[in-house]
Amino acid sequence: MKIVFAGTAEFAVPSLRALHTAGHDIQLVITQPDRPARRGLKVMPPPVKVAAVELGLPVFQPERIRDAAAADRLRAHRPDLLVVVAYGQIIPASVLAIPRLGAVNVHASLLPRHRGAAPVAHAILAGDSETGVTIMRMDEQLDHGPILAARATPIGGTVDAAALTTQLASMGAELLVETLGRLEEITAVEQDDRAATVAPRLRKEDGELEWDIGALEIDRRVRALQPWPGVTLPSKRGRVKVLSGHVEGDRYVPEVVQVPGKRPAPAKQVLGDGPGARRAP
Template identity: 55%
Template sequence: MSKPLRIVFAGTPDFSVPPLQALLKAGHEIVGVYTQPDRPAGRGMKLRPSPVKAKALEHNLPVFQPQTLRNADALAQLAALRPDVMVVVAYGLILPQAVLDIPTHGCLNIHASLLPRWRGAAPIQRAIEAGDAETGVTIMQMDAGLDTGPMLLKKRTPILEEDTAQTLHDRLSQLGAEAIVETLDQLDSLVPEPQNDSEATYAAKLRKEEGAIDWQQPAAVIKRKIHAFNPWPTAYTSWQGKPLKLLTATALPEQSAAAPGTVTAVHRDGIDIATGEGTLRVHGLQPAGKRPMAAADFANGHALLGTRLGEA
């Protein structure tokens, strides 16, 4: 489209900020920003605005924070903004059909996977955990289903060996920003592509208990979990009865005769741990009550060699 669009933007976390900035830079008119209500945070549990709200206020954009979009007042408020399109990025509220019908060109969602793979709440983490070679973002025309709408545009990126959920999150956020601007530029000519439901997978929300490491698993599987769960909820084990979070690692093919979970080597690159298949080299970790640190630094102050992680 050649002319600027009237856009209602809906998003909440850090992931949503680059797309908002990109739309502003592209010259579109942001007529309203919808975001989750302020939440208590920090030691004092003071109300804290979402990252999207903070960025919107920097640009003097009108901010709306309804608890729901399912009542008449909320629908009337949105309709009064007369949006050409609504751009939705990790907003946190389900949009009823009445909302989807308000913008002239409907509601477009920036989803952090190559749909129909990884519909749902945690597509970035599940892609790493599953060992996918690549992922990306999909611009989707929203419908009433869960990430089921027709696709308008995709951008791809490889999942690198060193990627964690955080590094991939940051890269996909920027990719989503590029993709939504490109989509809006071509909105009149893009042909929506229906998703193949038979190829769909579901990215379930992460649970803290999933982070527990089973040393009987192959090193490659454990490594993927460590990277997928960094920074939250983190993968964890224990050492001498105390919790130990593992943050970054490499899977090595060398098999040890030691019992899974045993620390078999300590060196400047980290600590090597026997697993059910291969060896896991841990580079970064976080002991209970401490800051994240290099595994080698932790090993310097503790007698790890020959001890077994995960034992009660």
């Protein structure tokens, strides 16, 4: 099958590698332009570009995939299928219509729950007992197309978003290859829009917490907002970043924290061991 792959984030890399290993003819890898890293000004390639170069695949980095030049480049390859995984831009209907078999997407939730840019974080924030991956046919609406396949997994009580994202990326890659192997035999099922929830992009202020929101909510946010934006809480040393911790009765106990400008360290070492050191009085 002749495939054009569109992806940017680390979540997409296992899917790209799995398609390559499965022997699919990946004609082109579309990814976003190199950008300055979050810290510092050094321009860095997206993870998908790094993987594509390692695999010897051609890379195309349009500023906007809806531009006519990007559509022309895709059309020139006459692909059977467009595979989109964590690309980071809405793909217009005019582009989705180019491949013979349309476009499919790997999404890190059990759709229609958690449509949007941050499904893994929002599954943890919502206290969901399980999440999963969905393979869907794409339409011009966000995470709205009919479902081809889905696979669920429990959300452990201590797992954070970074670890869960890694797990789902691997699950999604496996399910993608399985689905493409019988794509033309599968009858896609429309999503139930009445059951849909949204998972909007995270904001820095989502992690700026106070102790009075409660231990369970703090725990969910510490786990859900890793690695970005992270969580800060007030302490005797000012606001500190909380990297991990646990619920103990009705209070939240930080385990690893980070003072601005310092390395992560055990909370007891940084904040002391008194009750006022690890929670607001």
